[in-house]
Amino acid sequence: MKAAVFHKVGDIRYETMEDPKIEDSRDVVLRVTSTAICGSDLHIYDGFLPQLRNEVLGHEFMGIVEEVGSGVSNLKKGDRVVVPFTIACGKCYFCNHHLEMHCENSNPEFYGPDGGLLTEKGGGLFGYSDLYGGYNGGQAEYVRVPFADYGLRHVPEGLKDEQVLFLTDIFPTGWSSIEWGELKGGETVAIFGSGPVGLMAQKSAWLQGAGRVIAIDPVEYRLERARRVNKVETLNPNEVDVVEAIRSMTEGRGADLCVDAVGMEADRNFLEKAKAVINLEKGTPKVLELCFQAVRRGGIVSVVGVYGTPFDNISIGRMFDKGVTVRFGQSFVHKNIDHLLDLVVQGKVVLDDIVSHVLPLAEISRGYDIFKKKEDDCTKVILKP
Secondary structure, three states, X not given: OEEEEEEEOOEEEEEEOOOOOOOOOOOXXXXXXXXXXOHHHHHHHOOOOOOOOOEEOOOOXXXXXXXXXXXXXXXXXXXXXXXXXXXXXXXXXXXXXXXXHHOOOOOOOOEOOOOOOOOOEOOOEEOOOHHHOOEOOOOEOEEEEOOHHHHOEEOOOOOOHHHHHHHHOHHHHHXXXXXXXXXXXXXXXXXXXXXXXXXXXXXXXXXXXXXXXXXXXXXXXXXXXXXXHHOOEEEOOOOOOHHHHHHHOOOOOOEEEEEEOOXXXXXXXXXXXXXXXXXXXXXXXHHHHHHXXXXXXXXXXXXXXXXXXXXXXXXXXXXXXHOOEEEEOOOOHHHHHHHHHHHHHOOXXXXXXXXXXXXXXXXXXXXXXXXXXXXXXOOOEEEEO
16 A cells, blocks of 8 residues: 655655454544544654654544454445544443543553553554554555544435544544533633644534633634634734733733644744753643643633643743642543534534645645645645555
């Protein structure tokens, strides 16, 4: 098959590799019809997450079932499905408590309770390094899907790939970021980052009852798309002090919920990069700090942007003084995907209006390049094998 193979930092190639095959009775082999580039893929591409072995990247994908393991009774060849990006067995303690991202059986080599820098990680993820199971991802013509009887969801007739592809990750991730904010109705939600996850968080905020949604991003074309597709207010940190602006918009209090949809790869100046080198940090927690400043006393900060290393000088004192609640982590895809699919089927949410580019998989290098560099007004890239 053809696949997008990561070789080293900044080097991903379209090349031939061995076809996947059934390795366990609960596997299926999927023919991929659509896949996408996610900001989390850049963590490996840019070297923020170590990966020494060649690997097929990509955890947002869907397709047609081609082969079915003997233990899978709810799927058959020809079924059209979407695939949650978290790999879960459905039978362990954490899966039984709807915490599938912490599955005890999907990352046998590196799993553990500690969540260390390079050891004892969470459950398996598609195409996201050996630390998370070493599974090849979906930026390929075919992919092996473990525990397929638990994870895969059938796609209803009449829906295009683009309408449901983002149920794999970014819509459930955006949804979780708001769900963790425990909205009662009418709250002000400030969402830092208007990339794909930030845009999905904006949609989710309206669906969950927000009274006001503010999008923050330093890239103007992203803010323009946020205004156009999600009808939100916007702030550009290159033009205003966003913390003071949010306070002025909320009678001096701050937002009820602040969402960090950026993570460690926020824009940095030279001094911030030098500090990171000295402290052995990857990236920066600056967006997280802005959230702690911009949230009201007693408010909630929700973090779905990825952080991979420790950071010094995090303002614990501010968090304590303000009584801030903080939620981090991977999204609850398995728990929420059926409800979110229903929202799509009922026409209550549109997901494909964030797509800026649809490219053949053969143009994978160009896709990563324009997505990383934010060129050609790139917001979200879908790839067609």
